[in-house]
Amino acid sequence: MIYLDGxxxxxxxxxxxxxxGSYYIGLTNDLVKRFKEHQTGVYATCYTFRKRPLQLQYYEMIPFLQDAIQREKQLKGWTKAKKKALVDRNLHKLQLLAECQNFTHHKYKDSH
Structure with a gap:
């Protein structure tokens, strides 16, 4: 099978x-080159320009562009605590942070 976005x-x-202490989420097809651009401040309008020095904390390799775009958007919507749990590879904490904590949620229905 041939995929157009293969x-x-x-x-x-x-x-x-x-x-x-803030996190920057990005998407690229050349991680080494892009991180060097962040480090050296190639783009003065980039979020990271005035926040150097920088540390690459985490990355995922994703084979399809649409999936990578969706993942980037997902991570950008996360709280700082969730991003830190992912960076730390603390999957238990990440799961707890992902759960609804609203006491009107259906999982608390019988606890009233």
Whole structure:
């Protein structure tokens, strides 16, 4: 089977820890080159430009561009605590942070 957006290319969704403690989420097809661009400040309008030095904390290789775009959007929507749990590879904490904590949620129905 042939895919038009096939796995011949690799895309990387990555998390950078900035000097101010914030996280930057990005997407690229050349992780080494893109991280060097962040480190050297090639783009003055980039979020990381004034937040150097930087540390590449995490990345995922995703074979399909649409999947990589969706994953980047998902991670950008996460709280800082969830991003840190992912970076730390603390899957238990990540699961707990992903659960609904609203006491009106159906899982608390019988606890009233």
């Amino acid at each position: 796995p011949q290319n690799a895309y990387y969704v990555y998390i950078i820890l900035c000097e101010d």
